[in-house]
Amino acid sequence: MNVEIITIGDELLIGQVVDTNSAWLGQQLESEGFHVIWKTAVGDVESDMLTAIDAAMHRADVVLITGGIGPTKDDITKKTLCKYFDSGMHFSEEVLATINELFSRNGRVLNELTRNQAMVPDKCTVIQNHAGTAPCTWFERDGRVLVSMPGVPYEMKWLVSNEILPRLKKQFRQDVYILHHTTWVTDYSESLLAIHLTDFENELPDGAKLAYLPQPGLIRLRLTVHAKSEAAATDIMNEQQAKLRKLINGHILTEEDKIPEVVVGELLKEKGCTMGTAESCTGGRIVSQITSVAGSSAYYAGSVVAYSNDVKANVLGVNAADIERYGAVSKEVVEQMAQGAIRQLDCDYAIATSGIAGPDGGTPDKPVGTVWIAVASRNKVLSECNRFGMIRESNIQRSSNHALLMLLGLIKED
Amino acid sequence: MNVEIITIGDELLIGQVVDTNSAWLGQQLESEGFHVIWKTAVGDVESDMLTAIDAAMHRADVVLITGGIGPTKDDITKKTLCKYFDSGMHFSEEVLATINELFSRNGRVLNELTRNQAMVPDKCTVIQNHAGTAPCTWFERDGRVLVSMPGVPYEMKWLVSNEILPRLKKQFRQDVYILHHTTWVTDYSESLLAIHLTDFENELPDGAKLAYLPQPGLIRLRLTVHAKSEAAATDIMNEQQAKLRKLINGHILTEEDKIPEVVVGELLKEKGCTMGTAESCTGGRIVSQITSVAGSSAYYAGSVVAYSNDVKANVLGVNAADIERYGAVSKEVVEQMAQGAIRQLDCDYAIATSGIAGPDGGTPDKPVGTVWIAVASRNKVLSECNRFGMIRESNIQRSSNHALLMLLGLIKED
Numbered sequence: 001m002n003v004e005i006i007t008i009g010d011e012l013l014i015g016q017v018v019d020t021n022s023a024w025l026g027q028q029l030e031s032e033g034f035h036v037i038w039k040t041a042v043g044d045v046e047s048d049m050l051t052a053i054d055a056a057m058h059r060a061d062v063v064l065i066t067g068g069i070g071p072t073k074d075d076i077t078k079k080t081l082c083k084y085f086d087s088g089m090h091f092s093e094e095v096l097a098t099i100n101e102l103f104s105r106n107g108r109v110l111n112e113l114t115r116n117q118a119m120v121p122d123k124c125t126v127i128q129n130h131a132g133t134a135p136c137t138w139f140e141r142d143g144r145v146l147v148s149m150p151g152v153p154y155e156m157k158w159l160v161s162n163e164i165l166p167r168l169k170k171q172f173r174q175d176v177y178i179l180h181h182t183t184w185v186t187d188y189s190e191s192l193l194a195i196h197l198t199d200f201e202n203e204l205p206d207g208a209k210l211a212y213l214p215q216p217g218l219i220r221l222r223l224t225v226h227a228k229s230e231a232a233a234t235d236i237m238n239e240q241q242a243k244l245r246k247l248i249n250g251h252i253l254t255e256e257d258k259i260p261e262v263v264v265g266e267l268l269k270e271k272g273c274t275m276g277t278a279e280s281c282t283g284g285r286i287v288s289q290i291t292s293v294a295g296s297s298a299y300y301a302g303s304v305v306a307y308s309n310d311v312k313a314n315v316l317g318v319n320a321a322d323i324e325r326y327g328a329v330s331k332e333v334v335e336q337m338a339q340g341a342i343r344q345l346d347c348d349y350a351i352a353t354s355g356i357a358g359p360d361g362g363t364p365d366k367p368v369g370t371v372w373i374a375v376a377s378r379n380k381v382l383s384e385c386n387r388f389g390m391i392r393e394s395n396i397q398r399s400s401n402h403a404l405l406m407l408l409g410l411i412k413e414d
Numbered sequence: 415m416n417v418e419i420i421t422i423g424d425e426l427l428i429g430q431v432v433d434t435n436s437a438w439l440g441q442q443l444e445s446e447g448f449h450v451i452w453k454t455a456v457g458d459v460e461s462d463m464l465t466a467i468d469a470a471m472h473r474a475d476v477v478l479i480t481g482g483i484g485p486t487k488d489d490i491t492k493k494t495l496c497k498y499f500d501s502g503m504h505f506s507e508e509v510l511a512t513i514n515e516l517f518s519r520n521g522r523v524l525n526e527l528t529r530n531q532a533m534v535p536d537k538c539t540v541i542q543n544h545a546g547t548a549p550c551t552w553f554e555r556d557g558r559v560l561v562s563m564p565g566v567p568y569e570m571k572w573l574v575s576n577e578i579l580p581r582l583k584k585q586f587r588q589d590v591y592i593l594h595h596t597t598w599v600t601d602y603s604e605s606l607l608a609i610h611l612t613d614f615e616n617e618l619p620d621g622a623k624l625a626y627l628p629q630p631g632l633i634r635l636r637l638t639v640h641a642k643s644e645a646a647a648t649d650i651m652n653e654q655q656a657k658l659r660k661l662i663n664g665h666i667l668t669e670e671d672k673i674p675e676v677v678v679g680e681l682l683k684e685k686g687c688t689m690g691t692a693e694s695c696t697g698g699r700i701v702s703q704i705t706s707v708a709g710s711s712a713y714y715a716g717s718v719v720a721y722s723n724d725v726k727a728n729v730l731g732v733n734a735a736d737i738e739r740y741g742a743v744s745k746e747v748v749e750q751m752a753q754g755a756i757r758q759l760d761c762d763y764a765i766a767t768s769g770i771a772g773p774d775g776g777t778p779d780k781p782v783g784t785v786w787i788a789v790a791s792r793n794k795v796l797s798e799c800n801r802f803g804m805i806r807e808s809n810i811q812r813s814s815n816h817a818l819l820m821l822l823g824l825i826k827e828d
Binding site: 108315 | 424425429432436439441451455456458466484485486487488522526527545547566568572594596605606627628634636690697698699701715719724759760
């Protein structure tokens with residue numbers, strides 16, 4: 001089944017808000033075998049919305065719309081859908097009851113604008129939203145479904161998980177099975193890997209496709225298979241994945257679609273160990289990657305983000321004379337940072353970074369992109385000096401990825 | 415001038431990658447007076463790409479495409495553009511020279527696939543990419559421009575800032591001036607604010623528009639003005655903004671389009687003061703918000719992310735008996751965390767959080783959503799207990815925003 005996503009709101013077009021909703025939706029839908037074929041973002045403009053909706057209703061089996069259903073005047077999705085489906089509106093006491101319940105829970109008093117959220121189109125099924133005031137509406141025409149949802153991420157997520165996906169699965173029997181399999185590859189450039197896999201790619205059967213998603217220091221290789229049944233898709237996938245595995249043996253970080261911080265976390269949980277970080281140039285990027293994983297408190301003790309030399313010395317116990325002698329960006333300091341993290345945070349493993357992310361701060365000896373990374377266990381410390389590039393964001397991300405890979409190596413050795 | 419953005423890649427549709435490129439592009443274009451009217455994301459599928467390109471070339475003056483121009487087989491944008499513009503390809507020695515330069519800088523050896531990146535369409539202007547191997551291509555038809563760029567964020571950003579925007583500004587004289595003005599409003603729900611501003615909205619002149627962008631605990635209110643000249647737009651904006659200011663006096667966090675962490679940073683720089691954080695339930699969210707601001711090292715000393723009680727006691731100096739007696743989620747502990755951060759990180763101000771973000775961990779006394787937040791200066795500490803909701807992500811974001819607002823209040827008082 002083909003799905004199209006339409007996101008509505010000027011804030012998405014002018015870049016005031018990054019659209020994370022549609023990526024999340026894509027993941028949920030694909031994991032249930034729905035195929036997202038197209039995404040459109042338009043502003044709060046009736047004519048553009050009508051054009052986008054009509055095009056989508058001719059291309060896809062299911063059209064999911066987010067945004068534009070708040071109580072304020074700039075939100076015109078509900079009105080526009082009534083126009084498209086030639087529908088009137090009526091007041092729903094049921095929706096009002098849900099809103100009242102939500103308000104009384106938070107101790108808030110209902111006002112006229114919010115009360116109007118209970119006005120719903122006649123020609124739709126109303127799906128109650130227990131996470132906010134805007135009800136979700138489900139329209140059908142010619143066997144196609146259009147669902148209008150709030151743009152507030154946690155409201156949309158609640159509705160999709162609890163209401164929309166279960167209903168879609170019931171209504172649409174899958175006629176094409178889609179499988180994705182991801183392999184994280186290390187120590188390869190994108191083009192060298194592609195040359196290495198030329199024959200493999202040329203020999204892929206119909207319905208199978210290979211995609212390269214490079215990021216600093218890592219390549220996420222995605223194999224996709226479309227087939228008529230789950231069994232057929234699984235057979236093709238297993239065969240091709242086995243072939244691929246042989247070809248890139250020794251360069252595989254993991255064969256699951258897991259970001260490095262998840263792989264590290266699972267290994268630590270398995271071993272019953274904990275970790276912490278002591279970050280300078282990555283400025284908290286590694287911590288925030290690690291704590292973004294649900295359940296990370298099981299293996300994550302804490303972090304010290306040490307921008308200033310005083311914090312490096314006072315909190316992490318780095319020798320102040322060594323900072324003076326070797327500079328903050330040095331083997332001596334980064335190793336002491338990692339060991340200090342182990343001691344201060346009382347954890348089994350630690351990562352430390354100290355470098356010059358840029359754009360300023362470079363010297364002839366230590367140009368922008370120079371990053372020292374250390375990983376330590378309770379009785380071992382390893383460090384490496386990297387020369388990354390000139391671009392700050394790339395340097396931070398590359399340092400974070402590289403540090404997590406170094407830590408993985410150390411944990412596996414132990 | 416109207417601009418349309420097309421992003422290409424299956425990874426965007428299946429949600430393997432969040433599209434941050436188009437938000438960044440939207441910001442850059444709008445700030446130069448180009449109006450982004452539409453965004454489309456399609457997969458690496460020739461027919462879909464051709465449909466999207468053709469629709470865009472009939473709607474917009476400028477079409478910007480990102481993605482699908484890497485060296486690997488799944489990238490088909492260049493070939494598809496040749497088909498659309500009915501163009502052949504030739505080998506460009508100039509592009510090869512740029513690639514060679516890039517490779518020699520990184521000590522890498524050129525291979526056949528990368529060499530093929532120097533094949534360029536006949537019917538375009540080639541714009542050299544000094545940040546990667548894929549050249550940027552600029553097509554024109556019937557006075558409209560289409561530019562194809564890499565999807566790798568730092569390559570795309572380098573090209574847009576240094577090449578594309580300057581060329582677009584030269585080619586297109588602006589006939590409509592667009593101004594945005596953002597006001598951050600506190601202590602209002604979206605619907606109550608909208609009721610309060612009903613008359614203001616109804617009386618807005620033609621070409622002016624008000625939008626509400628709510629987030630946990632804050633509303634970003636955006637006034638947009640379209641006019642024939644810069645002077646006319648400025649006049650309308652000044653008049654309306656003055657009217658608005660009177661109406662919501664006392665609820666304005668800032669009148670610039672600045673997120674709270676930027677406002678805090680500017681105030682600290684102005685005062686020559688520093689800050690740090692001691693986070694438990696926000697798990698590094700506040701640190702990473704603060705260090706995401708360029709130049710934050712001027713006022714940001716460091717952070718301790720203290721998930722475990724041991725780290726709270728050993729690193730931040732919280733009294734272990736108090737943790738035992740009152741629990742980690744308590745006034746006593748959160749205040750000691752803030753004071754410990756001031757002492758350990760030797761900073762002028764600190765934020766501390768300790769709460770139950772959920773979904774698990776609640777008790778009848780301290781249900782999910784209970785969050786203690788403290789802010790401290792060297793001689794003062796303030797704390798508050800908040801009862802947020804049941805949703806983890808919303809609780810973390812609400813806590814972070816609320817903590818930054820509390821800190822702002824404390825700094826302004828001092």
